[in-house]
Amino acid sequence: MAEFAVDPFMDLYARRASGMSASEVRALFAVAERPDVVSFAGGMPYVQALPTDHVLEVVRSVLSEQADVALQYAGGQGRLQVRRRLAMLMAEEGTFADPEDMVVTSGAQQALDLLGKVLIDPGDVIAVEAPAYVGALSAFSAYEPRYVQIDLDDQGMIVEQLEDTLLKGTRPKFVYTVPNFHNPAGVTMPLARRERLVALCREAHIPIIEDNPYGLLRFEGDSEPTLRSMDPQNVIYLGTVSKVFSPGVRLGWAVADSGLLQRLILAKEASDLCASNFMMLVTERYLADDAWRVNLEGLVSVYRSRRDVMIQALQEHFPADAVWTNPAGGFYVWVTLPPYFDTQAMLAAAVDRKVAYVPGTAFYPDARGRDRMRLAFCYPTEGRIEEGVRRLGELLADEEELYRELSQ
Amino acid sequence: MMANIAVLAGGRSPEREVSLHSGHRVLTALQSRGYVAFLLDPAEDPIVETLSAASVSACYVALHGKDGEDGTVQRLLQLLGIPYTGPDPFACQVSFDKVLAKEALGAAGVSTPAWAAVQAAALRDLGASGMLRHVVERVGLPAVVKPSRAGSAMGLSFVDREADLPPAVMSALSFSDAAVVERKIEGKEVAVGMVGSPDEPLPLVEIVPKSGVFDYAARYTAGATEYFAPARVPPEVADACRDEAARAFRTLGQRDVSRADIMIDEAGQPWVVDVNASPGMTDTSLLPMAAQSAGISLADLCERILQLALARA
Numbered sequence: 028m029a030e031f032a033v034d035p036f037m038d039l040y041a042r043r044a045s046g047m048s049a050s051e052v053r054a055l056f057a058v059a060e061r062p063d064v065v066s067f068a069g070g071m072p073y074v075q076a077l078p079t080d081h082v083l084e085v086v087r088s089v090l091s092e093q094a095d096v097a098l099q100y101a102g103g104q105g106r107l108q109v110r111r112r113l114a115m116l117m118a119e120e121g122t123f124a125d126p127e128d129m130v131v132t133s134g135a136q137q138a139l140d141l142l143g144k145v146l147i148d149p150g151d152v153i154a155v156e157a158p159a160y161v162g163a164l165s166a167f168s169a170y171e172p173r174y175v176q177i178d179l180d181d182q183g184m185i186v187e188q189l190e191d192t193l194l195k196g197t198r199p200k201f202v203y204t205v206p207n208f209h210n211p212a213g214v215t216m217p218l219a220r221r222e223r224l225v226a227l228c229r230e231a232h233i234p235i236i237e238d239n240p241y242g243l244l245r246f247e248g249d250s251e252p253t254l255r256s257m258d259p260q261n262v263i264y265l266g267t268v269s270k271v272f273s274p275g276v277r278l279g280w281a282v283a284d285s286g287l288l289q290r291l292i293l294a295k296e297a298s299d300l301c302a303s304n305f306m307m308l309v310t311e312r313y314l315a316d317d318a319w320r321v322n323l324e325g326l327v328s329v330y331r332s333r334r335d336v337m338i339q340a341l342q343e344h345f346p347a348d349a350v351w352t353n354p355a356g357g358f359y360v361w362v363t364l365p366p367y368f369d370t371q372a373m374l375a376a377a378v379d380r381k382v383a384y385v386p387g388t389a390f391y392p393d394a395r396g397r398d399r400m401r402l403a404f405c406y407p408t409e410g411r412i413e414e415g416v417r418r419l420g421e422l423l424a425d426e427e428e429l430y431r432e433l434s435q
Numbered sequence: 436m437m438a439n440i441a442v443l444a445g446g447r448s449p450e451r452e453v454s455l456h457s458g459h460r461v462l463t464a465l466q467s468r469g470y471v472a473f474l475l476d477p478a479e480d481p482i483v484e485t486l487s488a489a490s491v492s493a494c495y496v497a498l499h500g501k502d503g504e505d506g507t508v509q510r511l512l513q514l515l516g517i518p519y520t521g522p523d524p525f526a527c528q529v530s531f532d533k534v535l536a537k538e539a540l541g542a543a544g545v546s547t548p549a550w551a552a553v554q555a556a557a558l559r560d561l562g563a564s565g566m567l568r569h570v571v572e573r574v575g576l577p578a579v580v581k582p583s584r585a586g587s588a589m590g591l592s593f594v595d596r597e598a599d600l601p602p603a604v605m606s607a608l609s610f611s612d613a614a615v616v617e618r619k620i621e622g623k624e625v626a627v628g629m630v631g632s633p634d635e636p637l638p639l640v641e642i643v644p645k646s647g648v649f650d651y652a653a654r655y656t657a658g659a660t661e662y663f664a665p666a667r668v669p670p671e672v673a674d675a676c677r678d679e680a681a682r683a684f685r686t687l688g689q690r691d692v693s694r695a696d697i698m699i700d701e702a703g704q705p706w707v708v709d710v711n712a713s714p715g716m717t718d719t720s721l722l723p724m725a726a727q728s729a730g731i732s733l734a735d736l737c738e739r740i741l742q743l744a745l746a747r748a
Contacts (some may be wrong), residue, residue, distance in 0.1 A: 047656075056451045369606065429555065
């Protein structure tokens, strides 16, 4: 009897699929989805706060007035009317965008994939933050780049480090950054550093991909200008309605110069022909009057209170030598523990105690981040946040005790 | 009329996903044989009420890990008077807990690698710091460190240097209240399945993970591991493995279905490293492969296991 072909296609997979494998952490997340587990893992918008009557009215109006359009294919670039609304969202942060320079995508996540497809050849170097948004790493990794990682501090990407990298002769094809309320780090890049980053990349002729999903979720202070507004020629901008409206409509966009835009549209058509007309119509109508602003203000105030509760609970329950970021917006707090903690190994014990987080290792293309964790405060209620952080704090105290006993 | 069967799968253990895959395979297999069967996930539905309302004839236990494989669900089913597949509660409890299983196998003279337990309570409550030195003396290096009560190689690590032992023990203790530190046996890894009689194990399946380590990803990513059935070993070595597995099955009170994981060292000596009372039934699982190489289809296999439980009604 011969060898068992568990997977008859085993020898056929492309090299880019080799990194796609089952993982222990993903298996644990399946348990963490249980309602008795306080999950700080997923960055899920609190869609319960949306006025369902209003959304229902919007959907009803789309189907009663424009069913023939809603149920039909769209063009590859996406409806002009929705692009106008998306340009309006960008104007909220002081960024001018011409709807002609936009392509509508299936969330900003698809824009990341399309950019990878259009820009990355196997072996190309690309610059990402360390830590970086895990979804961007997954999207780019399919195109087999080599990563150069630029560390973050409280002010986002350390531009001097990028400069050093360039001086040493490394030439990344692009620099990917989340300047506002970073995922996972929660930090925001101040104006001076933005200016430096934009100037550096312009001089070096290296485009910047600016991913800005959380910009309108600001809890306090004034918004910083987007990188795109500072250098429209060299900055590719990605936006999404997932956080200001709903991730369920799967609607994002990219803004780019015409040459790149044309390729992105062709890549979009090759990938899935077009965005959903139905969802574009729902979105353009949702954004048509000022009701969305009221809803967003409500959401921001919910997130702000949850952030406050989480920071308070961390001060109360976490070890004195742990440090965390205090985000002025967005969804995430990034915790750095003493180096003997291994958050990946600890996840099973956390889920057993009915609390979950994302281990730091998810956000680095190498094995770093074992002493880090990302806590999302967007979804659990304030009481659950307090309870979950308390459970985590107890776990950390027990782990620390174990570590001391074991290392004697 | 055919019997009404509940396939228990899912649950809240870290192996929830694996169990759901197993359960759906078993469910489809039993339905293809005409059984009226449904899947019951104890994490979703109240188990006592659901079983009582459905007046089931037997349960197929496709739960893996804590609560499903350690005697908990078996005691509950016994209380409800519902026959179920697999060993009785005591046997489940012992075979699932690697500390107890290693004690039992050692006492019965079954060949199992040198080992020591590191219990969290000993460290926390007895002030057993400094014990790792003794563990290394007893077991030697390189060693395998695994949680006492977990499956699917979760929380498992290999340790070559003494300095790497503390983090490995911490990882294992994340899954369980005790860690087993076991001498690493270099050689071939095989699985020996049994269905029906512990004395007649199925042909050996040889496991060759492409990464060199049969970890979670190697187990559940199709194509990450090559399997050979029967194993590419001399007949006398295969016989020795089957004998050792049979001894382990009897010692640990296995019935209906079980799987022993065995390392064969370079001298051809088998070492039993684990016994599973609720072996995986997924697309990449070892027991269905072993059965297939013996000419038993998955539907036959599931039906045969179920019939053994029904016979106890």
